[in-house]
Amino acid sequence: MGEYTTQELISIFAMQGFAGISLFSVLLLMALGLAIIFGQMGVINMAHGEFMAVGAYTTYLVSVLSEQYFPSFVPYYFIFAILLSFFIAGALGYLAEFALIRHLYKRPLDTLLATWGLSLIMQQAFRSIFGAREVSPTLPEWLLGSYQPTETIDIPLNGLFVLGLTLVVTIGVFILMYRSSWGLRVRATVQNRVMSGAVGINTKKIDRLTFALGCGIAGIAGAAFTTIASTGPTTGSLYIVDTFMVVVFGGAGSLLGTIVSAFSIAQGQSILEFFISGSMAKVITLLSIVIFLMMRPEGLFASKVRK
Amino acid sequence: MNFIQERLLGGKNGMIGIAILAALIFIILPATLDLFRLNLVGKYLTYAFAAVSLVLLWGYGGILSLGQGVFFGLGGYAMAMFLKLEASDPESTKIQSTPGIPDFMDWNQLTELPWFWEPFSSFGFTTLAVILVPGIFAFIIGYSMFKRRVGGVYFAIITQIIALILTVLIVGQQGYTGGINGITDLKTLNGWDIRDDSSKYILYFVNAILLFGVIFLSRYVLTSKFGRLLLAMKDKEDRVRFSGYDVSNFKIFVFVLSAMIAAIGGAMFTLQVGFMSPSFVGIVPSIEMVIFAAVGGRMSLIGVVYGTLLVNFGKTMFSETFPEFWLFLMGGLFIAVVMYFPNGLAGLWDKHGYKLTNCIKNLQCVNVAKAFIDSKRKTKVDVAND
Incomplete structure (x- = not known):
């Protein structure tokens, strides 16, 4: 690192750190949904990446439609697209739970295979509907451009927006899970399903809505994703393993753990990426997490010993 | 003799199953297919090694590994490096x-x-490495995970991450591994050309013999006391532990064994196909191996061979004619097998196969068919009379 001056190094860290924050935002949004589904229900949803892609394609569709039919709506479409992504991905998740997942709660390894099957079908559906080429929506102008605190630091606005969105969603999920009566019921169901049923909680309905909520948040992740990269049929599957890693590394069932682990994985990877090649950065991050998990299988923030 | 019959062949029914499979692989397929197709079957049969390894690990041990492609690939790469x-x-x-x-x-x-x-x-070193490198690798993974009682879905996810790491590593380190193209242009094995027609036949039969060897070995393991413990662990792990057995050692053993079996398949793959690339190592091939086992029946050593052949034939056929439907079909297959046929083809055979065998045995088919036609005719007459 000798050839960089201190000033340059600080700028590199700030900018790579910020690139890492965009990755962090998408990973965290994906992982929040997955952590709810996996941590609270114990279901492995391999199709989670495809629910993210549903959100991304929804945003693309809204962008194309508003460009063609309501040009005056274009500056504001993105907010609408985020909401629509949430509801469409959530509705699909609701359907998937009803048709597939609820039959498999007792066989967690089998949910993994069945949802993998679902992800293949969804990928092919994207390919048939939107084509194999990657698409990206036209971003409204207020998302383009960048913010320059000093001469050498250049922070893109879309990254800031995604970060803000992530904060809002995270706080929303926190309030929903820990401060609302619905969240209380969800946590009760996780702790003791039979007892919760006995006191009058409709546990099946809770399961279905929890799954739909997780998928909906994945949809928001997809909408956020469109601001930093383009979407293809296999986009979701590229992120699914990383997302699982975030959840497992943070400790299942711990929201704080998910946040910390998404942050450290994204930052580690993007700062390393500047100094060594991208693939080796990935290998080193993945490997250190695997080694960490071998030494401390319960992850960063969970105290329960898991099976 | 009794030992062989009971422990290796699986009793009378097992012997019939083995004999039918042997007839198919050693006689019917080589006699009816041209060399190109036979070579394809040979390639599929190398995946069957991985499927058989999953019967031990997943079907009986209850440990789902989404990283069998890693061991398949390590075996294949070891062989490819020599060639x-x-x-x-x-x-x-x-x-x-x-x-x-x-x-x-x-x-x-x-x-x-x-x-x-x-x-x-x-x-000599390469032959050892084909088995030992994946074995040692599996031992390290298994030891560090099972000793800490990591299992179930966590094990599945971690093995999947390992598959991802290895693929990224192979693709990234082009100079040492051949990168995304893999190791290609393989010509001879100790001076013996592996590309001409006669050696393709020989390799097909060597592969088939090894596959049967592996099936016999697996059956021997599964019918031993160890096999029963494995099944007990899958159902009630704590009880086995409380009975004084060290559960993790059994898990490590079966994981290492299954890694070695998958690796043999990988080495045979390299020999028959003539190259090895990271696309046979990663997440997707690993999970496809699981579907071969699931379709064939995760508890049946013979069934998974049929499962592997069937899924691969389907894949080749569909991707030749309707490539866009293949993923729909494959996805549907995953869901259908998991939801409706958890024991796969072998389960279907156990449930309904006896009807067919009884039928053939007593020539009842003819009678049943006659009765069926008669009843149809009768209803027709009845309808006409009304």
Whole structure:
């Protein structure tokens, strides 16, 4: 690192750190949904990446439609697209739970295979509907451009927006899970399903809505994703393993753990990426997490010993 | 004799199953298919090694590994490294700037053979490495996970991450591994050309014999006391532990064994297909191996061979004619097998196969068919009379 001056190094860290924050935002949004589904229900949803892609394609569709039919709506479409992504991905998740997942709660390894099957079908559906080429929506102008605190630091606005969105969603999920009566019921169901049923909680309905909520948040992740990269049929599957890693590394069932682990994985990877090649950065991050998990299988923030 | 019949062949029914499969693989397929198709079947049968390894690990042990492709790939790469070194002797690589090293190393400006390639110029070492490298690797993973009682979905996810790491590593380190293209242009094995027609036949039969060897070995393991413990662990792990058995050691053993079996398949794959690339190592091939086992029946050593053949034939056929439907079909297959046929083809056979065998045995088919036709005719007459 000798050839960089201190000033340059600080700028590199700030900018790579910020690139890492965009990755962090998408990973965290994906992982929040997955952590709810996996941590609270114990279901492995391999199709989670495809629910993210549903959100991304929804945003693309809204962008194309508003460009063609309501040009005056274009500056504001993105907010609408985020909401629509949430509801469409959530509705699909609701359907998937009803048709597939609820039959498999007792066989967690089998949910993994069945949802993998679902992800293949969804990928092919994207390919048939939107084509194999990657698409990206036209971003409204207020998302383009960048913010320059000093001469050498250049922070893109879309990254800031995604970060803000992530904060809002995270706080929303926190309030929903820990401060609302619905969240209380969800946590009760996780702790003791039979007892919760006995006191009058409709546990099946809770399961279905929890799954739909997780998928909906994945949809928001997809909408956020469109601001930093383009979407293809296999986009979701590229992120699914990383997302699982975030959840497992943070400790299942711990929201704080998910946040910390998404942050450290994204930052580690993007700062390393500047100094060594991208693939080796990935290998080193993945490997250190695997080694960490071998030494401390319960992850960063969970105290329960898991099976 | 009794030992062989009961422990290796699986009793009378098992013997019939083995005999039918042997007839199919050793006689019917070679007699009816042309060399190109037979070579394809040979390739599929190498995946069957991985499927058989999953019967031990997943079907009986209840441990789902989404990283069997890693071991398949390690075995395949070990074999490919040997063949590549033999193919790049100084004579045939004299146009390179450094003759005597594999071509992709030369393209990546390497000037000497990396240290870990050196031992692979010996055939004896390579044969050992095909089995031992994946075995040791599996031991390290298994030891660190099972001793800490990591299991179930966590194990599945971690093995999947390992599959991802290995693929990224192989693709990223082009100079040492051949990168995304893999190790190609393999020619001879100890001077014996593996590309001409007669050697393709020979390799097909060697592969088939090894596959049966592996099936016998697996059946021997599963019918032993260890096999029963494995099944007990899958159902009630704590009870086995409280009975004084060290559960983790059994898990490590079965994981290492299954890794070695998958690796043999990988080495045979390289020999028959003539190259090895990271696309046979990663997440997708690993999970496809699981579906082969699931379709065939995760508890049946014979069933998974049929499962592997069927899914692969389907894949080849569909991707030749309707490529866009293949993923729909494959996805549907995953869901259908998991939801409706958890024991796969073998489960269907156990449930309904006896009807067919009884039928053939007593020639009841004819009677049943007659009765069926009569009843139809009768209803027709009845309808006409009304």
